Amino acid sequence: MAATIDISGPGIFVFKELAETARVDIRLSSIPLISPEVAEFAASNYIMADATAGTNGAIAIVASGKVIDELVDELSKIPGLKPMVIGEVVRRGGGSLLVPDYVTKYIKDKSLLAKLTVASNILQGVARVRRTSRLIRAEIRITGKVQGVGFRPLIRRNAKSLGLTGVARNNEDGSVSIIVEGEEGNVKAFIESLSNINVAEVSNVDIKWSEYKGEYADFNIE
Incomplete structure (x- = not known):
């Protein structure tokens, strides 16, 4: 296991910090949100500049594929827990965070969006389904x-x-x-x-x- 991260406060930008620290590129295929609808409302009405932050209440784990498989198996057995794979470390790089294009529903601040690499071909995020x-x-x-x-x-x-x-x-x-x-x-x-x-x-x-x-x-x- 390489890292565990509390994303309740900083939201998805914690992955940007991790990417820069480790000098890797990280791709998120899903944006972890308790309520996508509430987050979208907060961003659209300028209540929050980054609605992925706040009290989304999740722990992210970075580990090898084998460890992730074992964790998903074990955590799925615990009532109330819904483990899911939300992305991957794709390569050594310059600290880029690649995110799905629908991130713009939750982050309206252009200066924050400029720090992310928005990719229209990363469309498997279950948060928008x-x-x-x-x-x-x-x-x-x-x-x-x-x-x-x-x-x-x-x-x-x-x-x-x-x-x-x-x-x-x-x-x-x-x-x-x-x-x-x-x-x-x-x-x-x-x-x-x-x-x-x-x-x-x-x-x-x-x-x-x-x-x-x-x-x-x-x-x-x-």
Whole structure:
């Protein structure tokens, strides 16, 4: 485990400070907020210049993929906790913090936004997805350079952080098949994230939607 961070006060700029201190570039795929609606209202009405700050009440952990997987597994068993993967250290660099384009809903101060690298292609953030109680199932086939690169473990990590169940398996033709079940908004956020996993080169994502079956108790790799 490399670091643990209390982000209740400084919000996402704590990751900017970490990136500069460690001389790395960090990418956030999700902005951790207790209530995105309240944060957006506070920013839009100029109550807060940076509505990711304040009492968002979260602890961020920076660690290896294996440790993160174990933490997500263990913390998911504790009632009331919802662990999720919100980003990654992408490379050694100059201390950049790459954030999703929808960050502008929560930060209106242009001088603060200028310190961030806003990327329109980082769109998997679950904070902007409206959650619904409708449960669905998706059967997915992914082609491209997706085998032998660590793709399935990252798929599993994303799925578990969204509270989804299912399975990911390699096919003989070099593709990867996924069955995923859970809340509709989270399943769609998961599918959106598939093209943004850096270790793979995804060329096509085929999706078949069907009714929720409750077939899986966890998300597994086969």
